[in-house]
Amino acid sequence: MVMTPKNLKVFSSAMNAGTPQAVALGIETLGFEDGGVAILTVPYREELVGDPDTGVIAGGVVTTLLDHACGQAVYAAHGQPIVIATLDLRIDYMRPAEPGKAIFCRAHCYKITRSVAFVRASAYDDTVDDPVATAQAAFMLNSSGGKPAHADAVAAAEGAA
């Protein structure tokens, strides 16, 4: 199955729904742009606060959103529902997120080879050029050892195609 912007959205939404940590955090995929770009969001919740003195959401929530968004950018760039594994993830925390606000993430898979994908991402609560955090990640492709990938999400995307 080759993924188009339309079934990519269905595929990623089905993947989020089938991923317990994405459900627990309330991660939602907002959409994709050409050239391997994914845009995701996570809502603010009191139970996700990392510093109770300030009410700022935990860095770990931003970490998970960035990792998750980078992965979906790889699907967008690759166009096939492959299995991927994060090799490394570097995160710079620029400023505290504003308490009460949802966090957004724009991830761009800017280079993909036969076995590795490289992604940059920015997490923000207002505009993409005023980031809360930025990330640089590398992913291994086809890391499942031939196991079929994301069967439920593929079925959902095929049904919508």
Next chain:
Amino acid sequence: MSDPARDALPAADTAGERLQAMLGRVPYARFLGIRAELAGDEMTAILPFAPHLIGNPSLPAIHGGVLGAFMELTALAQLTIAQGLGAQEVEHGAGERLARQPKPIDVTVEYLRSGRPVDTFARAQITRMGRRIANVRVEAWQSTRAAPIAALHGHFLLTLAD
């Protein structure tokens, strides 16, 4: 606006009390279910397996972001207990108290093995604790300490009490 009385970390005399106070007051640590055990100044953080931590249901595997978050909290907890200790490896750290929780500046997470659906453990080593910046390394493992599943190194911004 900063209110020193409100921002100050809870007064606690022992490293164990500081650790429990820190883990107990961070909502996200409770969300993940993190706890910790202390032997002297050596802390092992524990992430008990729970279904909501899964990031890849077909393997199944713990979400990479969760492992990063767990190691980041392990680093923060180690910094909390390191303050005030006379530990030789903590440069300038002896007797210093943190006015507030350290803030991560940057972290690099290396993923070594997939996180299986079992309990995960982590230990942090403060490689340097200055007046403003601490450098911390963390390793996470599951069944075998010598076969870590992930590692983190990061810089944290400190605000020492006057």
